[in-house]
Amino acid sequence: MSIEFFTRLPLHGETQYLPGDPRNRGDWNRGEHSTGAVSNFRVGDHFTYIDYLGQIARAAEINGFGGALMVNAPSGEEPWTVCSLLARETRTLKFVTAFQPYHYTPWVAVQQAATYQRASGNRLVWNIINGGSDAIQRQVGDFSGHDERYERAIEFLDVVKGYWHNENFHYEGKYYRAEGGGLRGPLKKAELPLICTAGSSIPAREFAAKHADYYLMRAEHPDEVRALISDVRERALKYGRTDIRFGMSIDVITRETEEAARAEAKRFFDEGIAKGAVKAVAAHAGLRTARKLSYEQGYAQKNETQGFEEFFIYPNVWAGFGYIGIPPGCALVGSYENVVARIREYNAAGIDLFFLAGYPHLEEAYRLGEHILPHFRSERAELARSQDSLPELRAVNGPAGA
Numbered sequence: 001m002s003i004e005f006f007t008r009l010p011l012h013g014e015t016q017y018l019p020g021d022p023r024n025r026g027d028w029n030r031g032e033h034s035t036g037a038v039s040n041f042r043v044g045d046h047f048t049y050i051d052y053l054g055q056i057a058r059a060a061e062i063n064g065f066g067g068a069l070m071v072n073a074p075s076g077e078e079p080w081t082v083c084s085l086l087a088r089e090t091r092t093l094k095f096v097t098a099f100q101p102y103h104y105t106p107w108v109a110v111q112q113a114a115t116y117q118r119a120s121g122n123r124l125v126w127n128i129i130n131g132g133s134d135a136i137q138r139q140v141g142d143f144s145g146h147d148e149r150y151e152r153a154i155e156f157l158d159v160v161k162g163y164w165h166n167e168n169f170h171y172e173g174k175y176y177r178a179e180g181g182g183l184r185g186p187l188k189k190a191e192l193p194l195i196c197t198a199g200s201s202i203p204a205r206e207f208a209a210k211h212a213d214y215y216l217m218r219a220e221h222p223d224e225v226r227a228l229i230s231d232v233r234e235r236a237l238k239y240g241r242t243d244i245r246f247g248m249s250i251d252v253i254t255r256e257t258e259e260a261a262r263a264e265a266k267r268f269f270d271e272g273i274a275k276g277a278v279k280a281v282a283a284h285a286g287l288r289t290a291r292k293l294s295y296e297q298g299y300a301q302k303n304e305t306q307g308f309e310e311f312f313i314y315p316n317v318w319a320g321f322g323y324i325g326i327p328p329g330c331a332l333v334g335s336y337e338n339v340v341a342r343i344r345e346y347n348a349a350g351i352d353l354f355f356l357a358g359y360p361h362l363e364e365a366y367r368l369g370e371h372i373l374p375h376f377r378s379e380r381a382e383l384a385r386s387q388d389s390l391p392e393l394r395a396v397n398g399p400a401g402a
């Protein structure tokens, strides 16, 4: 089985969710002093937070990461804009931008993506986000219900793929219509962005089953990862699809020895606890999923004074980050050797694409590049487009095959 490594960029601050850690970069902090930066971080300064993100992106590229995930939160930097700004500062790094269809029309998305692809050498990947929480959706102006958002997104991608692959595309759906239109001229040379998506609700899985090249998940116990993979694979089969692939986002705290790695994780944990960043934060932080993962359900019973060790849900898989409110929630904690072994285990469970990151992202990109990624050199493979998720001709006439 092939394997590929991407990282994740901190679009809402280096240690924004890590109270007590002084290593902030830029102006994303809670009023404490930033360390190491020369700027006042005012609009118009010569050095901005985006410059720091640029440093991480370049470090990731230099250290052999294939791409970077840009997560969207209403309070964070806007991911597709960051991708655009960083594309020209990098050469090969792919950018997986959170992409929320409800903020766009299919045509605007197609035109923007085609231009981006031409400028960047086809390095854009869309992570289609449909939003787990109705409350957060309403804050940003989307008043449709959870399941309806997925129904609409299925049509959205039907239309996007239709426009992309036809010069004269017609569509009559519940949410979208098109009468002619489609990529023409030089824009036609661009490749459709690869499609990732996440979400563990049934509509999210169905959406992935139909449209995604990669279904992304947060780390859980390997048994739960296997179960989710097998469910989504089965759903994809209904659409005649056999080649959907899987990705996982997980933080990494790794050192030469098991003890050193645990000491670093414990430092984060203790600082988080000391600052009171528990439970309430954990319940609301992160990726706003409708489904609580099983380790999150156990948080209510946990007593932080007992501690750190209880949060290992599997050897080297530590859910303490989620407890103190640091997304995505789980981290691989251990020696270089053991972290490599766990990655291999998740790979054997069906994960092709890993999003690995640590704190601070810049230094840890080097550590991962020097101590973890080289073990996988001969198995690395670029992201693959699913051959059976391309539009069928019936999409030209509408969703029902009218």
Ligand SMILES: Cc1cc2nc3c(=O)[nH]c(=O)nc-3n(C[C@H](O)[C@H](O)[C@H](O)COP(=O)(O)O)c2cc1C
Binding pocket: 070, 071, 072, 073, 098, 127, 128, 129, 130, 131, 132, 133, 197, 198, 199, 200, 201, 202, 203, 204, 216, 217, 218, 248, 249, 287, 288, 289, 290, 291
């Ligand atoms: C790797 C990964 C990245 C994600 N990125 C985002 C993001 O950028 N913005 C967001 O609102 N949700 C993000 N999510 C959350 C999911 O897209 C999804 O909205 C959430 O899990 C709720 O979906 P559900 O209610 O259908 O299960 C991400 C999830 C994963 C696993």
